[in-house]
Amino acid sequence: MTTGNDFTLLWLQAGSCGGCTMSVLERGGAGWLEELRRFGVRLLWHPSLSEETGEEARAILGRVERGEERLDALLIEGSVLRGPEGTGRFDMLAGTGRSMFDWVRALAPRADYCVAVGSCAAFGGVPAGAPDPTDACGLQFSATEIGGALGADFRSRSGLPVVNISGCAPHPGWIMETVAALALRCFTAADIDAFGRPRLFADHLAHHGCSRNEFYEFKASAEDVFERGCLMEHLGCKATQAVGDCNQRAWNGGGSCTQAGSTCIACTSPGFEATRGFHHTPKIGGIPVGLPLDMPKAWFVALAALSKSATPARVRENARSDRVARGPAPGAEKRAGAEKKK
Structure with a gap:
């Protein structure tokens, strides 16, 4: 059961292999979706898990973009592909006529928190490897250089930069524990390191x-x-x-x-x-x-x-x-040394 006070989460997949989604699905004995529910998190949409498709999915994105649907956390999985020539058309969101690059820039300012799930979304990752013909980058970093798809000065409505749950793929606990901290409104700038990584694992x-x-x-x-x-x-x-x-x-x-x-x-x-x-x-x-x-x-x-x-x-x-060729035997090596001296 959900209420108007639920913490809303929207998950989008950019230039991704889907490994981060596969990782988080292992979370918890009852499953990730049940764990979200227990923390009062309402999943607005996930391209691989949600029932809504086509017009229904486009309607959800449209409501969020227009500010008609509250968005607490925007989670992006995968690199943002800016090519060719800054158009982002190497990665189009099917049925919308718009690039994922465009959608990310449109929705991120609407979110209280913007989260990069995986090293691709955080820093560019594998798609950004040389020679990088797609001009792939992370949400706020290109490797170690700050900037990325949203720019160095981007801050979500909470005042935080992008939270980078890096890893290829990240541990499911890193993802869920970060989401839980955000949902409980107890996640601050002190909880991330210089690369925006949650200190729950980065320390x-x-x-x-x-x-x-x-x-x-x-x-x-x-x-x-x-x-x-x-x-x-x-x-x-x-x-x-x-x-x-x-x-x-x-x-x-x-x-x-x-x-x-x-x-x-x-x-x-x-x-x-x-x-x-x-x-x-x-x-x-x-x-x-x-x-x-x-x-x-x-x-x-x-x-x-x-x-x-x-x-x-x-x-x-x-x-x-x-394999273990020799197991520990207290005193054995000392005795062996004594025998050698004889």
Whole structure:
């Protein structure tokens, strides 16, 4: 049951693969739509989930644009395609004769909050990768450069810039928790970082809670993707450089990228799509170019050398294996060392 006091939400899909929608549908035991209802959120329209199509859908957009339907939150999934030559006609909203670029600029000023769902909507994402023939961008950023489809000075009716729930795709919890905070009117400028990302996930690193942290601490590194060791030194993992609590909350009931054997590609970061070789760590003089955030290079080199010199044989062996080759046995290594001395 809905009332006139419901928090209204309109979701549009621009240059998108639909992955953000697929992600949020996993949210909650009862499903995302039920969770929205529990927080008093009324979904005005979603192109993949709503029953309204054709004339009915156009009527909803028209009422919002004219100010006849209150819009609390406008959520955009996917990059805004501004080409060719600023017309936006590479991405037309079917049946309206207008580009998604035009619709975004028309509806955003009507919303109390404007939210970019996913790194494409936030920063341009994969569609904005070079050579970018469609002139794709995010709502308020093009990679790290502020501006985007709405401009650097855009503020929604609440006074906030675009809220960027980045990620490719973002965790369903990030989306729903942000929407819930907006619906409860307890989300402020203090709750986003310099790139507009909600601090509920942006105040963490993907590295936090990683199941491979013991290998990282001893710099016991994997050299092939099927091995259990740390993926940073050789295989391009950016978990120590990427914001997100990915390893602290379950995805689809359990797991994360690094737990599944894949490296972190920093998909919450602007410009991640420009990375050359996701499973390769660029190095200069044998030292990884991308070091953990806030750690001076000299400190990392010194700590890495010290850690490697202290690596237990068990950790070193397991790092290069696809399974636990040697389990922990208290005192075993000490006894082994004593035997060697004899």
